[in-house]
Amino acid sequence: MTSTISTVGILGAGRVGMALARQALKAGYDVKIATAKPPTEIALMVDLLAPGATSVSADTAARDSDVVILALPLGKYRTLHPENFAGQIVIDAMNYWAPTDGTIAEFEDEASSSEVVQRFLPDARVVRSLSHIGYHELEEQALPPGDPERQALALAGNDAEARRLVAGFIDRLGYDPFDAGELAAARNFDGGTPIFGGRMRLDEMRRLLGEAPLVGEAAE
Ligand SMILES: NC(=O)c1ccc[n+]([C@@H]2O[C@H](COP(=O)([O-])OP(=O)(O)OC[C@H]3O[C@@H](n4cnc5c(N)ncnc54)[C@H](OP(=O)(O)O)[C@@H]3O)[C@@H](O)[C@H]2O)c1
Numbered sequence: 001m002t003s004t005i006s007t008v009g010i011l012g013a014g015r016v017g018m019a020l021a022r023q024a025l026k027a028g029y030d031v032k033i034a035t036a037k038p039p040t041e042i043a044l045m046v047d048l049l050a051p052g053a054t055s056v057s058a059d060t061a062a063r064d065s066d067v068v069i070l071a072l073p074l075g076k077y078r079t080l081h082p083e084n085f086a087g088q089i090v091i092d093a094m095n096y097w098a099p100t101d102g103t104i105a106e107f108e109d110e111a112s113s114s115e116v117v118q119r120f121l122p123d124a125r126v127v128r129s130l131s132h133i134g135y136h137e138l139e140e141q142a143l144p145p146g147d148p149e150r151q152a153l154a155l156a157g158n159d160a161e162a163r164r165l166v167a168g169f170i171d172r173l174g175y176d177p178f179d180a181g182e183l184a185a186a187r188n189f190d191g192g193t194p195i196f197g198g199r200m201r202l203d204e205m206r207r208l209l210g211e212a213p214l215v216g217e218a219a220e
Contacts, residue, residue: 002066002089005169006030009065011058011080012072013042015135016093020069021050023139027172030054034061035072036079059084067169069130070094070117075101077117085124089162091155091169092117093130095191112186118158127157127166128186129177132196141199142174152176152202154195154209156186176202180209 007030010017021031031053035042039055046055062068062084070077074094092114096107107113114128133141133153143150153175157163167177180188188209189195195208 001087002165005066005089005165007032007065007067008169009056009061009068010034010053011061011068011070013046013055014071016130016138017069017071018049019135019138020071020093020130021046021053023142023173025050025052027174029172032056032061032065034058036076062088067091067166073101074107074113075104077120080121082121082123085121088124089159089165090117090121090124090126091130091166092126092128095131097191110187112156112183112190114156114186115183118183125157125159125162126183127155127159127162128183128189129153129155129166129170131186132189132198133175134197137199138173144174145171145176148201150174150176150201152178152200152205154178154180154186154189154205156180156183156189158183178202178205178209185209 008024010021010033013033013035021033024031033046033053034056039057043055046053067089069091071093074096096113106116114126118126141151153170155166163179167179170177
């Protein structure tokens with residue numbers, strides 16, 4: 001089982017996948033990136049947009065990386081092969097966006113979409129993160145530890161060791177990690193919450209997320 005992260009696999013070579021690839025390379029990680037297409041079809045684009053990253057197949061990115069980031073349209077999550085993710089730390093950055101994904105009943109209730117993804121990938125150690133920051137901001141807003149303007153990024157997942165490792169990854173990307181706890185806590189930083197799309201430092205995020213009742217839970 002992974003005890004440190006050195007290789008990052010990214011599924012999705014669009015806006016988010018490429019921004020993440022560049023930022024992870026800058027932070028010193030080995031980066032593998034894939035779409036559903038053969039790697040030769042994206043190799044030139046990857047060389048241009050994220051030089052230093054390796055184009056691989058989706059199977060390789062998922063199986064042969066210390067952490068796998070899901071950066072594909074959420075509506076396509078069922079095209080993933082669950083057997084590739086057994087035991088893997090998976091960062092789910094995907095958001096439900098009906099105008100793009102179409103209306104999908106299973107994402108219409110108050111549970112986080114990552115809870116659905118975790119059920120589909122039962123043996124993966126799913127951590128929701130990197131989902132509440134815009135792709136264009138990810139590189140622009142990164143700052144070194146201790147900078148007073150440094151932003152926080154929330155994470156949630158059911159595996160404490162996976163959360164710890166993802167927190168270290170977030171820190172190296174240039175953000176203060178905030179561990180919100182179990183995966184259901186991701187509801188509190190999904191679309192429609194003040195965290196989503198908002199710039200926030202760690203103290204403010206701690207205040208908001210630390211005190212918030214879970215979205216969907218009946219008020220006492
Ligand atoms: N846009 C943002 O600022 C933002 C921020 C946070 C999170 N997100 C979420 O991040 C995800 C990606 O957003 P995006 O804006 O980067 O989308 P995008 O630009 O449309 O890119 C999606 C990428 O996923 C690939 N893909 C499709 N099916 C795949 C599969 N089965 N396996 C691997 N790759 C596959 C696509 O490749 P093809 O060329 O083969 O289709 C494409 O490279 C979405 O779920 C979105 O909600 C977006």
